[in-house]
Each structure stands twice: as C-alpha cells, then as structure tokens.
Amino acid sequence: MEKNKIIEVRNLVKKYGEFAAVKGISFDVYEHEIFGLLGPNGAGKSTTLEIIETLREKTEGQVTVGGFDLDTAPNDIKKIIGVQLQSSGYYPGLNLVELIEMFGGLYNQPVQPIELLRLFNLEDKAKAKYKELSGGQKQRFSIATTLINKPRIIFLDEPTTGLDPQARRNLWDLILQVRAQGTTVVITTHYMDEAEFLCDRCAIVDSGQVIAIDSPDALIDNLVSKGFERSKEVKKANLEDVFIHLTGKDLRES
Numbered sequence: 001m002e003k004n005k006i007i008e009v010r011n012l013v014k015k016y017g018e019f020a021a022v023k024g025i026s027f028d029v030y031e032h033e034i035f036g037l038l039g040p041n042g043a044g045k046s047t048t049l050e051i052i053e054t055l056r057e058k059t060e061g062q063v064t065v066g067g068f069d070l071d072t073a074p075n076d077i078k079k080i081i082g083v084q085l086q087s088s089g090y091y092p093g094l095n096l097v098e099l100i101e102m103f104g105g106l107y108n109q110p111v112q113p114i115e116l117l118r119l120f121n122l123e124d125k126a127k128a129k130y131k132e133l134s135g136g137q138k139q140r141f142s143i144a145t146t147l148i149n150k151p152r153i154i155f156l157d158e159p160t161t162g163l164d165p166q167a168r169r170n171l172w173d174l175i176l177q178v179r180a181q182g183t184t185v186v187i188t189t190h191y192m193d194e195a196e197f198l199c200d201r202c203a204i205v206d207s208g209q210v211i212a213i214d215s216p217d218a219l220i221d222n223l224v225s226k227g228f229e230r231s232k233e234v235k236k237a238n239l240e241d242v243f244i245h246l247t248g249k250d251l252r253e254s
C-alpha cells in the first residue's frame with residue numbers, strides 16, 4: 001500500500017546565535033504511523049518538534065505538514081495538529097471538564113468532556129483540578145487535550161518521563177489507541193524500550209543530526225548483522241517484568 005507523507009522535513013537548521021542546535025535534519029513521517037525522535041539530552045529533538053509545531057522559528061530548511069508549507073501556511077498547520085500544553089496553561093481555578101470546555105472554545109470545536117476523560121481513564125477526576133492529579137493522570141490529561149481540535153497529527157514530547165512502570169505501560173496503550181483511531185503520532189523519548197514498543201519508525205538524533213532512521217527492528221537487525229552481540233546472555237525477563245509481576249499491572253493512582 002502506498003504510504004502518504006504527512007510531514008516532510010528537509011535540511012532543517014536551527015541556530016541559537018552562533019550555536020547550531022539542529023544541523024540540516026531531513027526526515028518524513030507517514031500518515032497513521034507512530035514516529036519517534038530519539039536522542040540524548042541536548043540532541044535537538046524538542047527544537048525540531050517545536051519548529052514543526054509552529055512554536056519556534058527555524059533558521060533554514062523546508063517543512064510541510066499535511067501538505068501545508070510552514071513558511072506560508074502556519075495557521076493551516078495549527079488547525080491539523082495537536083500539541084501538549086505546558087502545565088502552566090492549565091488555569092488553576094478550573095476543573096478538568098471546564099478546562100476541556102475552555103480549550104474547545106479556543107479551538108471553536110464542540111467538545112464532549114466526559115467522553116474524552118473516559119477514553120483516558122479520568123472520568124472520576126472530572127471535577128478535580130489539574131494540580132490535584134497524580135503524575136500519570138497529569139500526563140494522560142495532557143495527551144487528552146491534544147485531541148480536542150480533532151487533529152490529524154499529535155506531538156508528544158517525552159510523555160512518560162517520571163512515570164512508574166504501570167503508568168508508563170498504561171500510557172503506551174493509550175497512545176496505541178489514539179493511533180488506532182487514525183491519528184499520526186510523533187513522539188520524543190529517551191527510553192529505548194518505549195521506542196521499541198511504540199514506534200513504527202524512528203530517527204536517532206545526535207548533536208543536531210539524524211544519524212539513523214528506520215523501524216526499530218531494522219535498526220536492531222542492522223546492528224546484529226555487523227557482528228554485534230550482547231556480552232551477557234539475555235534473560236527471558238528483566239527487573240521491570242519482576243516489578244510489574246509483583247506489584248500488579250493495574251494502574252496506580254497515588
């Protein structure tokens with residue numbers, strides 16, 4: 001089946017003064033995939049994401065999103081993407097339902113707050129304020145809000161940082177569910193297990209450059225074909241499996 005490119009990034013450069021944080025990055029994202037930007041701290045992942053999201057000026061290069069050119073049609077891009085807000089964007093006086101209604105008003109979109117909260121397992125928190133949520137609940141709410149304008153693409157910047165194993169796995173399932181409904185997902189992460197589990201394809205970014213891009217399987221196979229072997233025999237389970245087995249798979253809310 002022919003894959004449709006929904007994002008095209010060509011020779012993207014971002015300089016902060018003399019310092020080039022992004023040095024000529026190019027990649028495509030296909031419709032309905034989960035695409036990962038992986039890389040160490042400071043590699044330029046967030047900068048790249050924020051440029052595509054129209055939140056940061058680029059220095060050079062071409063970006064198109066859903067066929068719209070970032071230079072000439074940034075407002076059209078804004079309409080088809082969903083972006084996680086900084087937590088400071090959640091007015092402290094409003095509960096979750098009121099926040100969703102407010103964002104719906106800003107986007108001029110009808111919203112069904114309880115249905116959205118149910119999808120993210122937050123229905124019983126409908127009347128709670130954002131600050132009263134646990135870390136996992138905050139992340140789930142933040143991802144829920146990216147869907148308010150019924151976007152074609154959502155951008156998630158390190159969505160599971162700081163979450164416990166149950167909350168991470170729960171969020172992974174939600175991200176798969178969002179994609180299953182037809183939304184393209186672009187995610188940044190430091191966690192390779194997360195990328196391996198979630199991403200159809202990923203770009204590994206280092207010092208502002210893409211150094212590899214492929215499916216996780218193909219990247220691993222390529223390394224193995226070069227003769228790489230783990231020095232220690234791989235066990236059938238890891239410590240995280242032990243932890244999940246002992247403490248249960250259910251989502252913790254504390």
Ligand SMILES: Nc1ncnc2c1ncn2[C@@H]1O[C@H](COP(=O)(O)OP(=O)(O)OP(=O)(O)O)[C@@H](O)[C@H]1O
Pocket residue numbers: 016021039040041042043044045046047048
């Ligand atoms: N506003 C800014 N002014 C100057 N330098 C910046 C600015 N924002 C980011 N940088 C620098 O650009 C580089 C890339 O930062 P960026 O936040 O894009 O990296 P990242 O890959 O997302 O890292 P992390 O995983 O730590 O979030 C870093 O060296 C950072 O210090």
